[in-house]
Amino acid sequence: MNAQAKVLQARQEEAHWIASLKPHAELIAALLSGVLILTGWLLDKNGLHSAAVTGYVLAFMIGGFAKAKEGIEETIADKELNVEMLMIFAAIGSALIGYWTEGAILIFIFALSGALETYTMNKSQKEISSLMDIQPEEAWLIRNGEEEKVHVSSLAVGDLILVKPGERIPADGVISRGQTTIDEAAITGESIPVSKQKNGEVFAGTVNITGSVYVEVTKPASETLFQKIIQLVQSAQSEKSPSQLFIEKFEGRYVKVVLAAVAVMMFLPHFALGWSWTETFYRAMVLLVVASPCALVASIMPATLSAISNGARHGILFKGGVHLENLSNIKAIAFDKTGTLTKGKPEVTDIIVREGLAETELLSVVASIESQSNHPLAQSIVRFSQEKNIAYSAPDQLEDAAGWGVKGIVNGKQWKVGKADFVGKEAALSFSEGIANELAASGKTTVFAADDQGIAAVIALKDLIREETKHALELLHQEGIHTIMLTGDNAITAQAIAKEAHLDTFIAECLPEHKVDHLKTLIDDYQTVAMVGDGINDAPALATANIGIAMGEGSDVALETADIVLMKNDLPKIAEAIRLSKKMKRIIKQNVVFSIAVIMLLIISNFFQVLDLPFGVIGHEGSTILVILNGLRLLRL
Structure with a gap:
């Protein structure tokens, strides 16, 4: 090392020492x-x-x-x-x-x-600083088939990057080639690595553990979930x-x-x-x-500030001291059912078809219509049909009645798929000697299919309650908080689920647009009410409640709509947040x-x-x- 290099190194060390002080x-x-x-x-x-x-x-x-x-x-x-x-x-x-x-x-x-x-x-x-420290600064960009190391700020949507084993993922994206396991603790707080296949979503700042994967960038560096978390906590502290x-x-x-x-x-x-x-x-x-x-x-x-930092360390993000302080005043909490109290992926349990109609034929028609819907029940029926290797094609015509069902034409024949009221309540409830009531009484959700001859079938699905739901609700009861479920299910099904989950009460047949009205009533009754939802369909309700709590596994919508975000779908964290708020108070x-x-x-x-x-x-x-x-x-x- 020559004299000039030594002087430069000494100056750099001095500058680093001054910066550390x-x-x-x-x-x-x-x-x-x-x-x-x-x-x-x-x-x-x-x-x-x-x-x-x-x-x-x-x-x-x-x-x-x-x-x-x-x-x-x-x-x-x-x-x-x-x-x-x-x-x-x-x-x-x-x-x-x-x-x-x-x-x-x-x-x-x-x-x-x-x-x-x-x-x-x-x-x-400290939590923000530690997050910033693990934010990757460079990425392997694939350009003309060659690897090129670039700064993450230069990445654009649509770029293809290579992430090798042991490296942190530099940008949000989807896997276009390869498979691996990823440690997402920095985002969700979950210590168990998650398996990721082709088309699997990955987040900046998480760690690629086992295999090399090619990732297509879906967001610029300034808009990644990682950056949004940092901005959220910084905003909360200010x-x-x-x-x-x-x-x-x-x-x-x-x-x-x-x-x-x-x-x-x-x-x-x-x-x-x-x-x-x-x-x-x-x-x-x-x-x-x-x-x-x-x-x-x-x-x-x-x-x-200490309480906000504590929450961030445990995967509870507060959008400001006002929400943290108000949390201790909560008297009641309203829960969305699907994806919050339950796993959000209902499974088909029973199919009862009209005499003379083949089950495979019925499923082919229903899957054809439901394949055009994003509703969890529709997706479950389609998934069930795929598992049975039942072929279906796009319907000739489709009309969606939000909150009620779908009307479509398949092979020149008109069908209705949805709730009992949508297909004809009296006929639906009397179908097959009133089997729908029995299914609903056991906590199952019923979907009816009808053609020009009347009710063709009833399909029963059950969305399994999360393992931690009962424990979370018990913790809330210990804090003296009244729990309510808002669901679109009929009263019989809702009652069965509420009983299984140990909820205090429920409001059944609740359409998305009605949740806001129900919340206003709850606020009149309990003064301070929180709403827990997935941050997407429940956005109006989250905004109406005194405190909106999003269960989003770190989704963008959850970060934008709620006052408090649980980075993992971990219901017991709500009671933990309330205890933290009371301790702070x-x-x-x-x-x-x-x-x-x-x-x-x-x-x-x-x-x-x-x-x-x-x-x-x-x-x-x-x-x-x-x-x-x-x-x-x-x-x-």
Whole structure:
């Protein structure tokens, strides 16, 4: 290595070292301020008063620079005095009456608490930082049959990339060739690898474990699910809760009251109580220190950020502190059935056809019509027909009646496939000696097929309840929350499912457009209601509820529509989120009550002249540090 290269390397190492110290700048400044205070105190003890004052002034400047700058900038921007300005006034006032040590200690502890609050902010963003660290920056682009390493930002929709075993997938896409297993823990929180075949969807940031695969890019780097998760958590951390907004609004008025009280304190005790001017001014400075609402201001934000970070680490994404705070007020939760309480993939269990009609013929017709529908029941019937190797073709004509069924013409013959009301309720329910009622009573969903001769068949399907559903609902019941299922099934089927899942109640035959009306009624009855759905068909209901919770396995729509997103379809996480919200609320109450109690105690002690400035500084700033540490407890739940 030549001399020039060595110099370049040394400069790079120096730049890296400086960059690594930057996040700790406030703490370093506070500690240096502490060293200068100790130096000034020792000099003062040895009779070197002028040198001691120099040490204290340096401690003021180094320790207080960050907070002074922040306070002045915010005061100019908001045209409102703040806590930082009170601390500056208190420190300067202490120095003016000769209490250099106390003023410097005030600056030191205030800087230390500020550094701790910054640490809390950084700690709460740890999950984002770790996500950003695993975001791939380069990709193997296949161009003219050749591999070329490019930056992920240059990838475009339709590009073909190669992902080798052990590499992180650099972009959202679908597998065009190859098969593998992928660790999707960064997206869903699921530690078990998932097998992926051709046409399987893959996400940026997940790890390709076993095989090489060619992936067709479906989204640019800026719009990947990975980036949306990062943006979502960042947005949540910047959005303030109602409690935080109230405290910030209260802070400006409180500061004015404190300054007015200090102004009165500078004169009134001298004339009314006979205090000396020195004692009067001294007590005014103590009041300025102890009455500042530092601890009160720090009671909420660190706790909220810690809770949001905790949720992100466990796959619960909050779109802001307001939703996290409101979650503790939930009295009832409404659940969509398909894909939320159940697996979302109903299976055909029974087929009863009209006498003289072959089952294969019937399935061929029904599959032909249902193949044009995206409804889960329709897809299940088509899948069942495919498994039976029954041939079908596209219908000659099709008309969809959303929420009711489908009307189509197959081989010149008109058919109706759908609910009993759609094909003729009386005939449907009396078909085959009322078999539909028996099927519905066992929790099965019935689909009827009718032609010009009447009811041709009834097909029964059952959407199996998720294994974790009963456990999740039990946890919610323990929290005193009423559970309701909203389903399009008939009352008999809905009752059977509600009983099996241990739901409190259900609303049957509920069309998508009616869910909003039912939710409004529930809100009137329970005040604060959450809606849990898949984030697609339930979007209007999610928006209507006080809190919308999406169960989307990380789908884009889930991220966009809901207030809270469970990155994995894990219902017990709802109870976990509610407990987290209640814990946060308890900690905030503890902080607020404690900080107000300390302020009142210090003010009273000062008025009775039993509190000296050093103890006032320690009591005031110590309480601020304690409430921040109390909020940090939410990171470890």
